[in-house]
Amino acid sequence: MSATLHRLAGTSPSxxxxxxxxxEDMAAVNRVIVDRMRSEIPLIPELAGHLIAGGGKRLRPMLTxxxxxxxxxxxTRHHLLAAAxxxxxxxxxxxxxxxDGSDLRRGKRTANIIWGNPASVLVGDFLFSRSFELMVEGGxxxxxxxxxxxxxxxxxxxVNQLTAVRRIDLGEERYLDIIGAKTAALFAAACRIAAVVADRGEAEELALDSYGRNLGIAFQLVDDAxxxxxxxGTMGKDAGDDFREGKMTLPVILxxxxxxxDERAFWRDAVSGRRAGDEEFAQAVALVRQSRAVDDTFARARHxxxxxxxxxxxxxxxxxKDSMIEAVEFAVARAY
Structure with a gap:
């Protein structure tokens, strides 16, 4: 019999x-991360360290x-891949x-606000390059x-999300394609490579890929809701960022x-950017709640x-296995 969500009734998933x-493995991964952030250019470890040490739970490498x-x-081969x-x-x-022009990430000012957009893009490129070095070393x-x-x-x-911004006609299918790519793909890969380093077959690979992919979709649905x-303070980013950026997330689509x-006229104006102030955001919150769009987004996440x-x-x-099940429960329980 498979486990079900909320099997830990009465406790808060963690x-x-x-x-x-x-x-112990994560300590080894952290040592790899610190070592590979090093550069003779001081700005690189300074900027990268600002985000890497910024309070994230490192869920993706933990899943590996x-x-x-x-x-x-x-x-120990998985240490290099988890760092990647x-x-x-x-x-x-x-x-x-x-x-996105974001100001906050995990409750702190974003790197692009502190150091500027060019530095953030280039250090991101540096980290991508380091990740590929680690993949090769993983053997x-x-x-x-x-x-x-x-x-x-x-x-x-x-890119798909960028071209979908301020598109009121964005449907649920394309939305799921977007989050499946921009969020769930890395969850899936992080889990799947565990089967590779353990020399397991395709069945185990596909099972872990499915676990990670569905967890990633649930995770992003909750984020969007x-x-x-x-x-x-709760989110670690500015409340209403998605609304002000004209993103058609599932609560808005529904x-x-x-x-x-009248409601549709409001959403057309809001998504186009013509009505995106604090008062309009408060109205948007009221509309997604009264239409049960938030509740149904959370229900999709549970699914x-x-x-x-x-x-x-x-x-x-x-x-x-128990910890991986509870990680799913934790991801969904962030809604409550």
Whole structure:
């Protein structure tokens, strides 16, 4: 029988079991990260370190480490690949903040605000380059193929999202394509490479890919919903950023589809940028709530979370499996 969401009823899901499980491996990954951020150009480690040390949970590399534990891998090759995953993620964040013009990331001023857009883009490029060095050193062409493909898919997803900004006609299918590429692809790759380093077959690869991909979609759905339910202190970014940037996330797609003509006129003006102030954001929050668009976005997240958990059904019970199930519960529970 597969596990289900909220199996830990009465407790708050936490990443602590996974953090504790991979603590020793994560310390080794952190040493790789610190070592490979070094450069004779002082700005590079200064700017990269600002984001890497900025309070993120490093969920993606932890998933690589936990997946390796799930499969009983006892070597060290996954340390280099987990560090590569973190560098890919950090590079995409640096680039995203430039594209979005973001002011806050994890509650701190973004690197582009402190050092400027050119420095952020170039240091992001440096981290991408370092990630590929680490992939090569990892000694697996298969892992290199998986992570390099994920990097390309992420970039495609970001371009797809850029061309979809302020498009009121964006549908749910294209939205899911975007988040599947820009967010879920790296979750999937981070998990899948655990099967590669453990020398497991295609079935295990695909199961871990499915786990990571569905977790990533659930994670992004919750992120997009809480943009309309939380303040900047809770989110680590400015509340309403997606609204002001004209992003058609699922709460807006659903609220627009369910609205009357007055509501639809409001959304057309808001998404186009003509009505994007604080008062309009408050109105948008009211509309996504009264249309149950936020509730249904959270429900979609729970659905994908359950798919992630179901993907682990073939693996025997273990502390690693339990921690990976609870990581899904944690990702979804951020909504509450």
């Amino acid at each position: 990443l602590d079991p996974m953090i504790d499980l991979v603590a 480490l936990a997946g390796a534990r799930l499969l009983g891998y006892g070597g 995953v973190e560098f890919i993620h950090t590079a995409t964040l640096l680039h995203d903040d430039v594209v 697996s062409l298969r892992a290199l193929e998986i992570l390099s493909n994920a990097s390309a898919v992420i970039a495609e997803g970001e 809480i943009d309309y339910t939380s303040d900047s 609220a627009y589809a369910r609205g009357g003509e 994908y979370g359950q798919l992630a958990i179901d993907s682990l059904a073939a693996f025997p019970g273990s502390a690693a």
